[in-house]
Amino acid sequence: MPRLVRDRLTWVIYVQLSLWCYFLYGFGPVAPLLRDELHISRTLASLHGTGFAVGGIIGGAVIPALTRRYGRNRLIWGGLTLISAAAVGMFAAHHLALTLTFATLASFGGSLLVNGVVAALTEHHGTAGPAAISEANAAAAAVGLVAPLVVGLAYGIGLGWRVGLVLVVVPTLLLAVFAGVRAPEPLQVVTADGKRVRRLPTTYWLAATSLFATGSVEVCLTLWGSDVLRAHADVSAGVATAAVSMMIAGMVAGRIIGGRLLLRYRPTRMLLAALGVSAAGFALFWSATVPWLAVSGLFVCGLGVGLHYPLGIGLALAHSDGQPDLAAARASFAVGISFAVAPFALGAIADAVGPHTAFLLVPGFLLLSVVVVARLDRATLPPVPVRAVEPV
Secondary structure (H helix, E strand, O other): OOOOOOOHHHHHHHHHHHHHHHHHHHHOOHHHHHHHHHOOOHHHHOHHHHHHHHHHHHHHHHHHHHHHHHOHHHHHHHHHHHHHHHHHHHHHOOOHHHHHHHHHHHHHHHHHHHHHHHHHHHHHHHHHHHHHHHHHHHHHHHHHHHHHHHHHHHHHOOOOHHHHHHOOHHHHHHHHHHOOOOOOOOOOOEOOOOOEOOOOOHHHHHHHHHHHHHHHHHHHHHHHHHHHHHHHOOOOHHHHHHHOHHHHHHHHHHHHHHHHHOOOOOHHHHHHHHHHHHHHHHHHHHHOOOHHHHHHHHHHHHHHHHHHHHHHHHHHHHOOOOOHHHHHHHHHHHHHHHHHHHHHHHHHHHHHHOHHHHOOHHHHHHHHHHHHHHHHHOOOOOOOOOOOOOOO
């Protein structure tokens, strides 16, 4: 059975990913405040989400070249630097063009960091890599739960939401000073005939398709779940908005539990189980007309959703033929496209048939992921050279 050894580098990587999630989840509740502050429409305010998707897609396009030139460790710290710069920029930004620019910049920095982090954990921990990725995402999601509270508190006491967001700079500086470790650089991998591997295999694209499908599920639930609670379960607007945090809480719990189970069970089987849990939670959420049942369904759904990305990216890297950095970069396309397209598609359908019926798009995405993961489960996992960590 694989053993997950949490050395100093592992903990540093966990903190790096958590700092990005602090900004990401802290900025989420800011859109309504920006709308009021800048006197813009909901459509214009929603462009900040598009900016996040664009930043991730750009990152996916340039990360392989940047990794070859600057190395993985520099890219991770460069990503954190851009996130901090975006937080400082938001502090002084009072125009839509500027806030959109800094949202895109933060997302680009986040893509640099996330791609470097998942590739580093995969090579550093070998067969325990999926468990490490799941645990890292659990820690990051836990910080994500705290971020809106800090930003909301800063706003509530009169300091403004920008103060809560810019606080991410302080731990970033402290971590840079005291980290004392470097992420492992990419291994040089060659094929049997002595040539470098360049093409990602078909099985990788199956994992990437799953990432697109599950990313669509997550963004639809987080952005539009409150509308279904209001329209079908008779939940007030304020309670419905806050209730979405129950899904995030479920994601944290799912990643903590899943991190342990991944040391015992195959990632494909775990992902299929997680998709089943998500489907069960969605069925309860979608069919319930009683508020507490609908919110409970969101929590159960979160238990499964929390494992979708860690398992999906872990499978993508495992099937990359020893090219984790390239695989993670290309996966950014899948996730970025899902975040850009899925919520708008669901919103357009909701305008025609209502949010409750439109949400049947979600089980369609779940089914797509089940189909490709089931096929991936039958595929042979190629041997990948790794730099496994020794116990300390």
